[in-house]
Amino acid sequence: MSTLPDLDSLKLLVDVGQLGSLGQAAKAAGIAQPSASKRVAQLERRLGLPLIERTPRGSMLTAEGKMVAGWAAQVLAAAEELMRAVEAVRHGEAAHLRVAASMTVAEYLVPRWLGEFQHREPVVQVGLDVVNSADVAARVLAGEVELGFVEGPSVPEGLASRVVGTDRLMVVVAPGHPWARRRTVLRGPELAATPLVVREPGSGTRETLEVAFKGLHRASPRLELGSNAAVKGAAQAGAAPAVLSAYAVEAEVATGRLVEVPLTGLDLIRDLWAVWRRGRPLTGPATTLLAIAGRPSRSADEH
Template identity: 85%
Template sequence: MSALPDLDSLKLLVDVGELGSLGRAARAAGIAQPSASKRIALLERRLGLPLLERTPRGSTLTAEGKMVAGWAAQVLAAAQELMRAVQAVRLSEAAHLRVASSMTVAEYLVPRWLGELQHREPEVQVGLDVVNSADVAARVLAGEVELGFVEGPTVPDGLDVRVVGTDRLVVVVAPAHPWARRRTVLRGPELAATPLVVREPGSGTRETLDVAFAAMQRATPRLELGSNSAVKGAAQAGVAPAVLSGHAVESDVATGRLVEVPLTGVNLVRSLRAVWRRGRPLTGPAATLLAIAGRP
Protein backbone atom coordinates (compact mmCIF):
# COMPACT_ATOMS: atom_id res chain seq x y z
CA MET A 1 0.00 0.00 0.00
CA SER A 2 1.74 3.15 -1.24
CA ALA A 3 -0.01 5.75 0.92
CA LEU A 4 -2.51 6.00 3.73
CA PRO A 5 -6.07 7.04 2.82
CA ASP A 6 -7.05 10.60 3.71
CA LEU A 7 -9.60 11.25 6.44
CA ASP A 8 -12.06 13.03 4.11
CA SER A 9 -12.32 9.91 1.93
CA LEU A 10 -12.84 7.70 4.97
CA LYS A 11 -15.55 10.06 6.26
CA LEU A 12 -17.24 9.95 2.86
CA LEU A 13 -17.24 6.14 2.94
CA VAL A 14 -18.70 6.07 6.47
CA ASP A 15 -21.40 8.55 5.41
CA VAL A 16 -22.37 6.34 2.46
CA GLY A 17 -23.07 3.56 4.94
CA GLU A 18 -24.90 5.80 7.42
CA LEU A 19 -26.92 7.84 4.91
CA GLY A 20 -27.64 5.01 2.47
CA SER A 21 -26.27 6.38 -0.78
CA LEU A 22 -23.28 8.10 -2.37
CA GLY A 23 -25.44 11.06 -3.40
CA ARG A 24 -26.54 11.79 0.16
CA ALA A 25 -22.97 11.37 1.40
CA ALA A 26 -21.73 13.81 -1.25
CA ARG A 27 -24.32 16.40 -0.22
CA ALA A 28 -23.35 15.99 3.44
CA ALA A 29 -19.71 16.61 2.47
CA GLY A 30 -20.64 19.64 0.37
CA ILE A 31 -19.20 18.23 -2.85
CA ALA A 32 -20.63 17.16 -6.20
CA GLN A 33 -21.50 13.48 -6.63
CA PRO A 34 -18.95 12.96 -9.48
CA SER A 35 -16.24 14.29 -7.17
CA ALA A 36 -17.39 11.95 -4.42
CA SER A 37 -17.37 9.03 -6.84
CA LYS A 38 -13.80 9.83 -7.92
CA ARG A 39 -12.71 10.07 -4.29
CA ILE A 40 -14.18 6.64 -3.47
CA ALA A 41 -12.65 5.17 -6.65
CA LEU A 42 -9.23 6.43 -5.57
CA LEU A 43 -9.80 4.89 -2.13
CA GLU A 44 -10.71 1.57 -3.76
CA ARG A 45 -7.50 1.59 -5.80
CA ARG A 46 -5.45 2.51 -2.75
CA LEU A 47 -6.94 -0.27 -0.64
CA GLY A 48 -7.31 -2.81 -3.44
CA LEU A 49 -10.91 -3.59 -2.46
CA PRO A 50 -14.33 -2.94 -4.06
CA LEU A 51 -16.09 -0.61 -1.65
CA LEU A 52 -19.17 0.48 -3.62
CA GLU A 53 -21.77 -1.51 -5.52
CA ARG A 54 -22.71 0.77 -8.39
CA THR A 55 -26.15 0.27 -9.99
CA PRO A 56 -28.47 2.47 -12.09
CA ARG A 57 -30.44 3.10 -8.88
CA GLY A 58 -27.40 4.40 -7.00
CA SER A 59 -24.31 3.29 -5.12
CA THR A 60 -24.23 1.44 -1.80
CA LEU A 61 -21.52 -0.27 0.22
CA THR A 62 -20.30 -3.74 -0.68
CA ALA A 63 -19.65 -6.30 2.05
CA GLU A 64 -15.98 -5.23 1.99
CA GLY A 65 -17.08 -1.59 2.07
CA LYS A 66 -19.11 -2.18 5.22
CA MET A 67 -16.12 -3.72 6.96
CA VAL A 68 -13.80 -0.92 5.88
CA ALA A 69 -16.41 1.67 6.96
CA GLY A 70 -16.45 0.13 10.45
CA TRP A 71 -12.69 0.39 10.69
CA ALA A 72 -12.76 3.87 9.18
CA ALA A 73 -15.16 4.99 11.91
CA GLN A 74 -12.53 3.97 14.47
CA VAL A 75 -9.86 5.99 12.65
CA LEU A 76 -12.12 9.06 12.50
CA ALA A 77 -12.96 8.72 16.19
CA ALA A 78 -9.26 8.54 17.02
CA ALA A 79 -8.62 11.67 14.93
CA GLN A 80 -11.38 13.50 16.80
CA GLU A 81 -9.88 12.42 20.12
CA LEU A 82 -6.51 13.70 18.91
CA MET A 83 -7.95 17.16 18.24
CA ARG A 84 -9.77 17.20 21.58
CA ALA A 85 -6.53 16.25 23.32
CA VAL A 86 -4.60 18.97 21.48
CA GLN A 87 -7.23 21.51 22.50
CA ALA A 88 -7.05 20.32 26.11
CA VAL A 89 -3.24 20.72 26.09
CA ARG A 90 -3.57 24.26 24.75
CA LEU A 91 -6.06 25.16 27.44
CA SER A 92 -4.12 23.46 30.23
CA GLU A 93 -1.06 25.63 29.70
CA ALA A 94 -2.91 28.56 31.24
CA ALA A 95 -5.50 26.65 33.27
CA HIS A 96 -6.56 27.69 36.73
CA LEU A 97 -8.44 24.43 37.24
CA ARG A 98 -7.34 20.98 36.08
CA VAL A 99 -10.08 18.38 35.64
CA ALA A 100 -10.09 14.81 34.29
CA SER A 101 -13.19 13.04 33.07
CA SER A 102 -14.13 9.67 31.65
CA MET A 103 -15.22 9.83 28.03
CA THR A 104 -18.97 9.42 28.40
CA VAL A 105 -19.25 12.05 31.14
CA ALA A 106 -16.92 14.37 29.22
CA GLU A 107 -18.93 14.12 26.01
CA TYR A 108 -22.44 14.46 27.37
CA LEU A 109 -22.37 16.18 30.79
CA VAL A 110 -19.14 18.08 31.42
CA PRO A 111 -19.71 20.71 28.67
CA ARG A 112 -22.91 21.88 30.39
CA TRP A 113 -21.20 21.96 33.79
CA LEU A 114 -18.24 23.92 32.47
CA GLY A 115 -20.57 26.31 30.68
CA GLU A 116 -22.26 27.17 33.96
CA LEU A 117 -18.89 27.48 35.70
CA GLN A 118 -17.76 29.95 33.04
CA HIS A 119 -20.99 31.90 33.51
CA ARG A 120 -20.46 32.11 37.26
CA GLU A 121 -16.69 32.66 37.18
CA PRO A 122 -15.74 33.91 33.68
CA GLU A 123 -12.10 34.45 34.64
CA VAL A 124 -11.55 30.73 35.32
CA GLN A 125 -9.71 28.74 32.65
CA VAL A 126 -10.18 24.98 32.76
CA GLY A 127 -7.84 22.27 31.50
CA LEU A 128 -9.80 19.06 30.79
CA ASP A 129 -8.16 15.65 30.35
CA VAL A 130 -10.48 13.11 28.68
CA VAL A 131 -9.36 9.56 29.55
CA ASN A 132 -10.97 6.34 30.77
CA SER A 133 -12.20 5.99 34.36
CA ALA A 134 -9.11 4.12 35.59
CA ASP A 135 -6.83 6.88 34.30
CA VAL A 136 -9.04 9.58 35.84
CA ALA A 137 -8.62 8.01 39.27
CA ALA A 138 -4.87 7.62 38.76
CA ARG A 139 -4.46 11.28 37.80
CA VAL A 140 -6.45 12.49 40.78
CA LEU A 141 -4.42 10.29 43.16
CA ALA A 142 -1.17 11.57 41.61
CA GLY A 143 -2.23 15.18 42.15
CA GLU A 144 -2.18 15.92 38.41
CA VAL A 145 -5.79 17.16 38.50
CA GLU A 146 -7.92 18.55 41.31
CA LEU A 147 -11.21 16.93 40.38
CA GLY A 148 -12.25 13.91 38.34
CA PHE A 149 -15.46 12.39 37.00
CA VAL A 150 -15.76 8.61 36.58
CA GLU A 151 -18.43 6.15 35.47
CA GLY A 152 -17.05 2.81 36.71
CA PRO A 153 -18.61 0.82 39.58
CA THR A 154 -15.46 0.92 41.75
CA VAL A 155 -13.21 3.72 42.99
CA PRO A 156 -9.67 3.20 44.36
CA ASP A 157 -8.83 3.89 48.00
CA GLY A 158 -7.60 7.36 48.76
CA LEU A 159 -10.40 9.22 47.01
CA ASP A 160 -13.47 11.01 48.29
CA VAL A 161 -16.58 10.43 46.19
CA ARG A 162 -19.87 12.14 45.43
CA VAL A 163 -22.56 10.76 43.13
CA VAL A 164 -23.46 13.36 40.48
CA GLY A 165 -25.85 11.34 38.33
CA THR A 166 -26.88 7.95 36.97
CA ASP A 167 -26.56 6.30 33.59
CA ARG A 168 -27.93 3.16 31.95
CA LEU A 169 -26.03 1.01 29.50
CA VAL A 170 -28.11 -0.17 26.55
CA VAL A 171 -27.73 -2.83 23.86
CA VAL A 172 -27.77 -1.47 20.31
CA VAL A 173 -27.52 -3.09 16.89
CA ALA A 174 -27.56 -2.02 13.25
CA PRO A 175 -31.07 -1.83 11.73
CA ALA A 176 -30.27 -4.88 9.57
CA HIS A 177 -29.21 -7.04 12.53
CA PRO A 178 -31.63 -9.90 13.43
CA TRP A 179 -31.97 -8.55 16.98
CA ALA A 180 -33.49 -5.35 15.59
CA ARG A 181 -36.59 -7.37 14.65
CA ARG A 182 -36.73 -9.87 17.50
CA ARG A 183 -40.07 -10.28 19.26
CA THR A 184 -38.75 -11.55 22.58
CA VAL A 185 -36.87 -9.55 25.19
CA LEU A 186 -33.13 -10.23 25.25
CA ARG A 187 -32.01 -11.92 28.49
CA GLY A 188 -28.76 -11.32 30.31
CA PRO A 189 -27.21 -14.78 29.79
CA GLU A 190 -27.85 -14.62 26.02
CA LEU A 191 -26.21 -11.19 25.86
CA ALA A 192 -23.23 -12.42 27.91
CA ALA A 193 -22.76 -15.41 25.57
CA THR A 194 -22.72 -13.18 22.46
CA PRO A 195 -19.45 -11.75 21.05
CA LEU A 196 -19.93 -7.98 21.41
CA VAL A 197 -18.29 -4.73 20.40
CA VAL A 198 -17.21 -3.22 23.72
CA ARG A 199 -15.06 -0.49 25.21
CA GLU A 200 -11.49 -1.20 26.27
CA PRO A 201 -10.50 -2.57 29.73
CA GLY A 202 -10.15 0.34 32.17
CA SER A 203 -13.17 2.23 30.88
CA GLY A 204 -16.16 2.66 33.18
CA THR A 205 -18.49 1.21 30.57
CA ARG A 206 -16.39 -1.95 30.28
CA GLU A 207 -16.04 -2.35 34.05
CA THR A 208 -19.81 -2.00 34.53
CA LEU A 209 -20.39 -4.70 31.90
CA ASP A 210 -17.74 -7.00 33.43
CA VAL A 211 -19.36 -6.70 36.88
CA ALA A 212 -22.84 -7.37 35.45
CA PHE A 213 -21.60 -10.50 33.63
CA ALA A 214 -19.44 -11.79 36.49
CA ALA A 215 -21.69 -14.76 37.29
CA MET A 216 -22.52 -15.61 33.67
CA GLN A 217 -20.76 -17.65 30.99
CA ARG A 218 -19.29 -15.00 28.74
CA ALA A 219 -18.10 -14.92 25.14
CA THR A 220 -14.86 -13.26 24.08
CA PRO A 221 -15.59 -9.73 22.75
CA ARG A 222 -15.68 -9.38 18.97
CA LEU A 223 -13.88 -6.02 19.21
CA GLU A 224 -12.46 -3.89 22.04
CA LEU A 225 -12.34 -0.21 21.07
CA GLY A 226 -11.11 2.92 22.79
CA SER A 227 -14.02 5.34 22.33
CA ASN A 228 -17.81 5.50 22.21
CA SER A 229 -17.64 6.76 18.62
CA ALA A 230 -15.59 3.77 17.51
CA VAL A 231 -17.95 1.30 19.20
CA LYS A 232 -20.97 2.99 17.60
CA GLY A 233 -19.31 2.96 14.19
CA ALA A 234 -18.62 -0.76 14.42
CA ALA A 235 -22.18 -1.48 15.54
CA GLN A 236 -23.62 0.64 12.73
CA ALA A 237 -21.48 -1.28 10.25
CA GLY A 238 -23.03 -4.53 11.47
CA VAL A 239 -19.88 -5.95 13.06
CA ALA A 240 -21.73 -7.10 16.20
CA PRO A 241 -24.13 -5.82 18.88
CA ALA A 242 -22.69 -3.16 21.18
CA VAL A 243 -23.28 -2.08 24.78
CA LEU A 244 -22.92 1.65 25.42
CA SER A 245 -24.19 4.48 27.58
CA GLY A 246 -27.72 5.58 26.81
CA HIS A 247 -26.33 9.12 26.55
CA ALA A 248 -23.90 8.02 23.82
CA VAL A 249 -26.50 6.40 21.55
CA GLU A 250 -29.55 8.58 22.19
CA SER A 251 -29.35 10.54 18.93
CA ASP A 252 -28.39 7.45 16.89
CA VAL A 253 -31.43 5.53 18.16
CA ALA A 254 -33.69 8.55 17.57
CA THR A 255 -32.56 8.85 13.94
CA GLY A 256 -32.66 5.10 13.24
CA ARG A 257 -28.92 4.61 12.73
CA LEU A 258 -29.01 2.16 15.64
CA VAL A 259 -31.80 0.10 17.23
CA GLU A 260 -32.01 -0.41 21.00
CA VAL A 261 -32.70 -4.01 22.01
CA PRO A 262 -34.85 -4.43 25.17
CA LEU A 263 -32.93 -6.33 27.87
CA THR A 264 -33.89 -8.11 31.09
CA GLY A 265 -32.12 -10.15 33.74
CA VAL A 266 -29.02 -7.98 34.14
CA ASN A 267 -28.51 -4.64 35.88
CA LEU A 268 -26.71 -2.14 33.66
CA VAL A 269 -27.54 1.01 35.66
CA ARG A 270 -24.49 2.78 37.09
CA SER A 271 -23.63 5.84 39.15
CA LEU A 272 -21.63 8.73 37.73
CA ARG A 273 -19.29 10.12 40.38
CA ALA A 274 -17.00 13.00 41.14
CA VAL A 275 -13.70 12.05 42.85
CA TRP A 276 -10.95 14.04 44.57
CA ARG A 277 -8.06 13.26 46.91
CA ARG A 278 -9.13 12.23 50.38
CA GLY A 279 -8.21 14.71 53.09
CA ARG A 280 -7.95 17.63 50.65
CA PRO A 281 -11.29 19.46 50.64
CA LEU A 282 -12.03 21.20 47.36
CA THR A 283 -11.91 24.98 47.30
CA GLY A 284 -12.36 27.75 44.73
CA PRO A 285 -13.42 26.80 41.18
CA ALA A 286 -13.10 23.06 41.91
CA ALA A 287 -15.66 23.34 44.73
CA THR A 288 -17.94 25.40 42.49
CA LEU A 289 -17.75 22.84 39.69
CA LEU A 290 -18.53 20.01 42.12
CA ALA A 291 -21.58 21.91 43.37
CA ILE A 292 -22.78 22.45 39.80
CA ALA A 293 -22.29 18.78 38.84
CA GLY A 294 -23.95 17.49 42.00
CA ARG A 295 -27.06 19.62 41.69
CA PRO A 296 -30.24 17.59 40.96
Protein backbone atom coordinates in the same frame (compact mmCIF):
# COMPACT_ATOMS: atom_id res chain seq x y z
CA MET B 1 -2.74 37.07 71.87
CA SER B 2 -4.72 35.19 69.23
CA THR B 3 -6.71 32.19 70.37
CA LEU B 4 -6.28 30.57 66.94
CA PRO B 5 -3.71 27.77 66.69
CA ASP B 6 -0.80 28.37 64.32
CA LEU B 7 -0.59 26.36 61.09
CA ASP B 8 2.79 24.81 61.92
CA SER B 9 1.35 23.24 65.08
CA LEU B 10 -1.65 21.91 63.16
CA LYS B 11 0.68 20.46 60.51
CA LEU B 12 2.73 18.79 63.23
CA LEU B 13 -0.41 17.18 64.69
CA VAL B 14 -1.53 15.92 61.27
CA ASP B 15 1.93 14.46 60.63
CA VAL B 16 1.89 12.59 63.96
CA GLY B 17 -1.28 10.84 62.80
CA GLN B 18 0.05 10.12 59.31
CA LEU B 19 3.66 9.19 60.19
CA GLY B 20 2.89 7.32 63.41
CA SER B 21 5.13 9.09 65.89
CA LEU B 22 6.07 12.50 67.24
CA GLY B 23 9.71 11.86 66.36
CA GLN B 24 8.90 11.27 62.68
CA ALA B 25 6.64 14.31 62.64
CA ALA B 26 9.42 16.44 64.15
CA LYS B 27 11.86 15.15 61.54
CA ALA B 28 9.42 16.03 58.73
CA ALA B 29 9.07 19.53 60.20
CA GLY B 30 12.85 19.95 60.50
CA ILE B 31 12.80 20.54 64.25
CA ALA B 32 14.10 18.68 67.30
CA GLN B 33 11.72 16.32 69.08
CA PRO B 34 11.74 18.39 72.35
CA SER B 35 10.65 21.42 70.32
CA ALA B 36 7.90 19.36 68.74
CA SER B 37 6.74 18.14 72.17
CA LYS B 38 6.63 21.72 73.43
CA ARG B 39 4.63 22.83 70.39
CA VAL B 40 2.08 20.02 70.86
CA ALA B 41 1.76 20.84 74.56
CA GLN B 42 1.05 24.49 73.71
CA LEU B 43 -1.59 23.38 71.20
CA GLU B 44 -3.22 21.13 73.82
CA ARG B 45 -3.38 24.04 76.29
CA ARG B 46 -4.80 26.36 73.64
CA LEU B 47 -7.52 23.92 72.63
CA GLY B 48 -8.13 22.48 76.07
CA LEU B 49 -7.98 18.93 74.77
CA PRO B 50 -5.53 16.01 75.15
CA LEU B 51 -4.23 15.44 71.62
CA ILE B 52 -1.37 12.97 71.98
CA GLU B 53 -1.00 9.98 74.26
CA ARG B 54 2.59 9.25 75.18
CA THR B 55 3.29 5.55 75.71
CA PRO B 56 6.45 3.42 76.05
CA ARG B 57 5.98 2.50 72.39
CA GLY B 58 5.86 6.12 71.27
CA SER B 59 3.26 8.83 70.75
CA MET B 60 -0.17 8.33 69.24
CA LEU B 61 -3.17 10.56 68.70
CA THR B 62 -5.98 10.41 71.23
CA ALA B 63 -9.58 10.15 70.04
CA GLU B 64 -9.80 13.94 70.39
CA GLY B 65 -6.50 14.30 68.58
CA LYS B 66 -7.76 12.29 65.62
CA MET B 67 -10.81 14.54 65.32
CA VAL B 68 -8.74 17.71 65.56
CA ALA B 69 -6.22 16.33 63.03
CA GLY B 70 -9.04 15.70 60.57
CA TRP B 71 -10.26 19.26 60.89
CA ALA B 72 -6.69 20.55 60.78
CA ALA B 73 -6.10 18.81 57.44
CA GLN B 74 -9.00 20.80 55.97
CA VAL B 75 -7.59 24.06 57.37
CA LEU B 76 -4.15 23.28 55.92
CA ALA B 77 -5.63 22.47 52.50
CA ALA B 78 -7.51 25.77 52.52
CA ALA B 79 -4.32 27.61 53.51
CA GLU B 80 -2.45 25.98 50.62
CA GLU B 81 -5.20 27.04 48.25
CA LEU B 82 -4.96 30.60 49.61
CA MET B 83 -1.23 30.74 48.94
CA ARG B 84 -1.62 29.31 45.42
CA ALA B 85 -4.24 31.97 44.65
CA VAL B 86 -2.05 34.73 46.10
CA GLU B 87 0.91 33.51 44.06
CA ALA B 88 -1.21 33.58 40.91
CA VAL B 89 -2.30 37.16 41.63
CA ARG B 90 1.27 38.17 42.42
CA HIS B 91 2.41 36.98 39.00
CA GLY B 92 -0.61 38.35 37.18
CA GLU B 93 -1.86 34.87 36.31
CA ALA B 94 -5.49 33.83 36.04
CA ALA B 95 -6.70 31.14 38.43
CA HIS B 96 -6.52 27.68 36.89
CA LEU B 97 -8.49 24.49 37.43
CA ARG B 98 -7.35 21.14 36.06
CA VAL B 99 -10.03 18.48 35.59
CA ALA B 100 -10.13 14.97 34.12
CA ALA B 101 -13.28 13.19 32.94
CA SER B 102 -14.11 9.81 31.49
CA MET B 103 -15.15 9.88 27.86
CA THR B 104 -18.89 9.47 28.37
CA VAL B 105 -19.08 12.17 31.04
CA ALA B 106 -16.73 14.47 29.10
CA GLU B 107 -18.69 14.18 25.85
CA TYR B 108 -22.23 14.48 27.14
CA LEU B 109 -22.23 16.25 30.54
CA VAL B 110 -19.07 18.26 31.12
CA PRO B 111 -19.72 20.84 28.34
CA ARG B 112 -22.95 21.94 30.05
CA TRP B 113 -21.25 22.04 33.46
CA LEU B 114 -18.35 24.09 32.13
CA GLY B 115 -20.70 26.51 30.38
CA GLU B 116 -22.34 27.37 33.69
CA PHE B 117 -18.98 27.36 35.46
CA GLN B 118 -17.60 30.00 33.08
CA HIS B 119 -20.58 32.24 33.84
CA ARG B 120 -19.82 31.98 37.56
CA GLU B 121 -16.01 32.04 37.34
CA PRO B 122 -15.16 33.97 34.16
CA VAL B 123 -11.48 34.52 35.07
CA VAL B 124 -10.72 30.86 35.81
CA GLN B 125 -8.94 28.91 33.09
CA VAL B 126 -10.09 25.27 32.94
CA GLY B 127 -7.99 22.46 31.50
CA LEU B 128 -9.86 19.22 30.74
CA ASP B 129 -8.21 15.83 30.20
CA VAL B 130 -10.48 13.28 28.49
CA VAL B 131 -9.40 9.71 29.29
CA ASN B 132 -11.05 6.51 30.51
CA SER B 133 -12.21 6.08 34.11
CA ALA B 134 -9.09 4.22 35.26
CA ASP B 135 -6.83 6.97 33.92
CA VAL B 136 -8.99 9.66 35.54
CA ALA B 137 -8.52 7.97 38.93
CA ALA B 138 -4.77 7.64 38.38
CA ARG B 139 -4.40 11.34 37.53
CA VAL B 140 -6.41 12.43 40.56
CA LEU B 141 -4.37 10.18 42.88
CA ALA B 142 -1.12 11.50 41.37
CA GLY B 143 -2.19 15.09 42.00
CA GLU B 144 -2.13 15.93 38.28
CA VAL B 145 -5.75 17.15 38.42
CA GLU B 146 -7.83 18.49 41.30
CA LEU B 147 -11.16 16.98 40.33
CA GLY B 148 -12.21 14.00 38.23
CA PHE B 149 -15.43 12.55 36.86
CA VAL B 150 -15.87 8.81 36.28
CA GLU B 151 -18.61 6.28 35.69
CA GLY B 152 -18.81 2.75 36.96
CA PRO B 153 -19.96 0.47 39.76
CA SER B 154 -17.29 1.55 42.25
CA VAL B 155 -14.71 4.21 43.15
CA PRO B 156 -11.00 3.32 43.42
CA GLU B 157 -9.24 3.31 46.80
CA GLY B 158 -7.79 6.58 47.99
CA LEU B 159 -10.46 8.77 46.44
CA ALA B 160 -13.24 10.74 48.06
CA SER B 161 -16.37 10.81 45.93
CA ARG B 162 -19.85 12.16 45.39
CA VAL B 163 -22.54 10.83 43.06
CA VAL B 164 -23.41 13.48 40.45
CA GLY B 165 -25.82 11.49 38.29
CA THR B 166 -26.92 8.12 36.97
CA ASP B 167 -26.66 6.44 33.60
CA ARG B 168 -28.03 3.32 31.92
CA LEU B 169 -26.19 1.06 29.50
CA MET B 170 -28.16 0.04 26.41
CA VAL B 171 -27.79 -2.91 24.04
CA VAL B 172 -27.85 -1.60 20.47
CA VAL B 173 -27.55 -3.20 17.04
CA ALA B 174 -27.60 -2.14 13.41
CA PRO B 175 -31.09 -2.03 11.83
CA GLY B 176 -30.21 -5.08 9.71
CA HIS B 177 -29.10 -7.23 12.66
CA PRO B 178 -31.44 -10.17 13.57
CA TRP B 179 -31.85 -8.80 17.10
CA ALA B 180 -33.43 -5.63 15.68
CA ARG B 181 -36.48 -7.73 14.69
CA ARG B 182 -36.58 -10.21 17.56
CA ARG B 183 -39.96 -10.69 19.27
CA THR B 184 -38.62 -11.90 22.63
CA VAL B 185 -36.82 -9.88 25.25
CA LEU B 186 -33.06 -10.45 25.38
CA ARG B 187 -31.90 -12.11 28.59
CA GLY B 188 -28.65 -11.62 30.43
CA PRO B 189 -27.10 -15.06 29.81
CA GLU B 190 -27.68 -14.75 26.05
CA LEU B 191 -26.08 -11.31 25.97
CA ALA B 192 -23.09 -12.50 28.00
CA ALA B 193 -22.56 -15.47 25.67
CA THR B 194 -22.58 -13.23 22.57
CA PRO B 195 -19.36 -11.71 21.16
CA LEU B 196 -19.87 -7.94 21.50
CA VAL B 197 -18.26 -4.69 20.45
CA VAL B 198 -17.09 -3.22 23.76
CA ARG B 199 -14.98 -0.43 25.21
CA GLU B 200 -11.40 -1.08 26.28
CA PRO B 201 -10.35 -2.36 29.74
CA GLY B 202 -10.21 0.55 32.18
CA SER B 203 -13.38 2.09 30.78
CA GLY B 204 -16.21 2.59 33.26
CA THR B 205 -18.61 1.23 30.65
CA ARG B 206 -16.56 -1.95 30.34
CA GLU B 207 -16.28 -2.36 34.12
CA THR B 208 -20.04 -1.94 34.58
CA LEU B 209 -20.71 -4.60 31.96
CA GLU B 210 -18.21 -7.05 33.46
CA VAL B 211 -19.72 -6.65 36.92
CA ALA B 212 -23.20 -7.29 35.46
CA PHE B 213 -21.89 -10.45 33.73
CA LYS B 214 -20.37 -11.87 36.92
CA GLY B 215 -21.28 -15.53 37.31
CA LEU B 216 -22.41 -15.91 33.69
CA HIS B 217 -20.66 -17.72 30.86
CA ARG B 218 -19.04 -14.95 28.82
CA ALA B 219 -17.89 -14.90 25.23
CA SER B 220 -14.73 -13.07 24.25
CA PRO B 221 -15.36 -9.61 22.77
CA ARG B 222 -15.71 -9.33 19.02
CA LEU B 223 -13.93 -5.96 19.13
CA GLU B 224 -12.39 -3.82 21.89
CA LEU B 225 -12.35 -0.15 20.92
CA GLY B 226 -11.09 2.95 22.68
CA SER B 227 -13.96 5.40 22.25
CA ASN B 228 -17.76 5.57 22.20
CA ALA B 229 -17.66 6.81 18.61
CA ALA B 230 -15.63 3.80 17.46
CA VAL B 231 -17.95 1.35 19.23
CA LYS B 232 -21.02 3.02 17.71
CA GLY B 233 -19.45 2.97 14.26
CA ALA B 234 -18.66 -0.74 14.48
CA ALA B 235 -22.18 -1.54 15.69
CA GLN B 236 -23.75 0.53 12.88
CA ALA B 237 -21.57 -1.33 10.37
CA GLY B 238 -23.04 -4.61 11.64
CA ALA B 239 -19.89 -5.96 13.29
CA ALA B 240 -21.78 -7.13 16.41
CA PRO B 241 -24.14 -5.86 19.09
CA ALA B 242 -22.72 -3.14 21.35
CA VAL B 243 -23.38 -2.03 24.92
CA LEU B 244 -23.01 1.70 25.49
CA SER B 245 -24.28 4.56 27.62
CA ALA B 246 -27.76 5.84 26.81
CA TYR B 247 -26.14 9.28 26.59
CA ALA B 248 -23.83 8.03 23.84
CA VAL B 249 -26.44 6.38 21.61
CA GLU B 250 -29.58 8.47 22.11
CA ALA B 251 -29.16 10.36 18.80
CA GLU B 252 -28.51 7.20 16.79
CA VAL B 253 -31.49 5.37 18.34
CA ALA B 254 -33.76 8.40 17.78
CA THR B 255 -32.84 8.54 14.07
CA GLY B 256 -32.94 4.77 13.48
CA ARG B 257 -29.24 4.36 12.79
CA LEU B 258 -29.12 1.99 15.77
CA VAL B 259 -31.89 -0.07 17.37
CA GLU B 260 -32.16 -0.65 21.11
CA VAL B 261 -32.68 -4.28 22.08
CA PRO B 262 -34.88 -4.66 25.21
CA LEU B 263 -33.01 -6.53 27.95
CA THR B 264 -34.06 -8.23 31.17
CA GLY B 265 -32.21 -9.87 34.04
CA LEU B 266 -29.15 -7.60 34.17
CA ASP B 267 -28.56 -4.44 36.18
CA LEU B 268 -26.98 -1.96 33.78
CA ILE B 269 -27.71 1.17 35.81
CA ARG B 270 -24.56 2.89 37.05
CA ASP B 271 -23.61 5.95 39.04
CA LEU B 272 -21.61 8.88 37.73
CA TRP B 273 -19.06 10.09 40.28
CA ALA B 274 -17.03 13.18 41.04
CA VAL B 275 -13.74 12.11 42.65
CA TRP B 276 -10.86 13.87 44.39
CA ARG B 277 -7.96 12.89 46.63
CA ARG B 278 -9.05 11.67 50.05
CA GLY B 279 -7.74 13.86 52.84
CA ARG B 280 -7.41 16.88 50.56
CA PRO B 281 -10.74 18.74 50.62
CA LEU B 282 -11.69 20.67 47.50
CA THR B 283 -11.43 24.43 47.63
CA GLY B 284 -11.93 27.40 45.33
CA PRO B 285 -13.01 26.80 41.71
CA ALA B 286 -13.12 23.01 42.19
CA THR B 287 -15.89 23.35 44.79
CA THR B 288 -17.86 25.54 42.38
CA LEU B 289 -17.64 22.97 39.59
CA LEU B 290 -18.58 20.15 41.98
CA ALA B 291 -21.66 22.09 43.11
CA ILE B 292 -22.73 22.59 39.49
CA ALA B 293 -22.19 18.93 38.58
CA GLY B 294 -23.96 17.69 41.68
CA ARG B 295 -27.21 19.55 41.11
CA PRO B 296 -30.19 17.33 40.22
CA SER B 297 -30.57 16.91 36.46
CA ARG B 298 -32.10 14.56 33.96
CA SER B 299 -30.80 11.01 33.92
CA ALA B 300 -29.83 9.23 30.72
CA ASP B 301 -33.25 7.56 30.60
CA GLU B 302 -34.94 10.97 30.39
CA HIS B 303 -33.02 12.06 27.32
